[in-house]
Amino acid sequence: MASQIKYESFISRHETKTLIGPALIYLGLFSIFPLLYSLAISFYEFDRVAGKWNFLGLGNYREILTDPVFWSSTRITALMVGAALFIEIIFGVGLAIFFGQKLKGSRFVRAILITPMILNPVVVGLMWRALLNPQWGLFNWLIGLIGIDNPPIWLADPKWTIWTLIFVDAWQWTPFIFVVVFARYQALPIDVFESARVDGASPLKLIRYITLPLLSSAIVFAAIFRGIDSFRNFDLIYGLTFGGPGRATTTLSFYSFENGFVYYRYGFSSALSYIMVLLATIGFTVLLKWIPIRRSH
């Protein structure tokens, strides 16, 4: 009994700490610590044969900066994030405005639209490899129906593969932009639209001067979230192209994975991913500057 009273008074004296402590300790141990550990590893080289770690100092970073694959994967990452984001914003916002019409049956179609986002990216890759198969894929058959008879080999022609990847990424993630923007759209006051319509604004003007400005913060928000996620993306590439053909779709994330998991170059891989962490941190700081993340109380 006495010990129970003591125990309860400990909890009530340190309420906030006991509530929040477990989460902070857990994240400290298994999130922050691995992140720092990774920084340490990036100064070493793992000798797999001898099972030893050799200190290299900045050696890995120096090697990265002179590695042509690093620069090509940086370019490919930038192209992928930029192009996919551009397409996803255009279609995502378009969809949000389209679904604003509240057509019959649109609820059902919206449910379909949500689905791609939760699908396993490796299976999404498999699915599209089947659809785009040069011999028997349904996609080429379909575009054959509208007269395109000599399509490129989507996943083997280095000129096209990156665009195929961007296309599949857009298929899977346009719904994300849509969901976020549509949520905001539904919360907009209807009378603004009504009065503009009474004033004789055409539908296009309505979208350009009223809808889009009101949606802009939601769009920027969704775009930055999606942008960072797409920057980290490696699983769809694993499922769809495995970085190839050659290096045509090797992004930073995939290059780091390949070095770590396939070649056991733990130090090099960690240094690569640390450069990514730095870039992501910069991106995230920009996000914080741009918009307050939480509504203030």
Next chain:
Amino acid sequence: MSAITRTTNRIISYLTLVVIAIVGLSPIVYLFLLSTKRRIDIGDVPPSLKFEWAVIFENYKEVLISRSYISSTLNTIFITSIVVALSLVIGLPAAYVFSRVKFGRSEQLSTTILSLRFMPPVAVAIPILLSMRFLHVSNTRIGLVIPYVAFSLPLVIWILIGFFDEIPKEIDEAAEIDGASKWRTLLQVQIPLIRSGIVVAGIFAAIFIWNEFLIGMYVIDSEALKTVPIADAGLISAQRPIDWNVAATVGVVTLVPLLFVSMAIQKHIVQGITAGAVK
């Protein structure tokens, strides 16, 4: 606007709706279709819509029994339950504090937690493997659960903060006047009110696990311990040729559990995305 243009507009709108539905759904339907074919019939374009039960049975038997996807699925469900439960037990009180109590660095702390959600998984995969080896839990379920909880927590906390923020503070004050501690208020007053938030956060932790294979490939070696996505990554990576009918069946077996979940709780998924991204 004349009646005719209005009708044409309607028709165009509905056609667009149908096209959207087809673009969203047809790749998944195609995967289902491939999983019902013999290997030699994969090359038929367009695929025939004749179904032979014997072939379907053969494909699914191969995947579920011979490639032991039944046990992988059960294993994934088991790991998902533990990770979701742990993340909620640890995350709920923390989210409650972030929503209610202002202390020195609370704002900075909650942003740091959010920023962990953006961490590239490749950046921690190797240290996690080494840490799990150090703790002698690599290639065990515990070795998966520990990092998975760490990945789920930022998401769970962030989603729950959004839901706690929507509960009026007066409720806490009333409980406080009655002499209830914060812990009691959380357990007896808040948790019943925030049930849908708990469901949403749990779903997002579950979706993460059903799609995660990078950390899993590093930590797990034995087939028996692999979750469905880890098994998939070994079987159907873009690097490895495989029989398409079997691969498609693997895909379907992977997708079906989440597809069912997503149909049942579509609304919650939307809530989660908007809560996790916008609030």
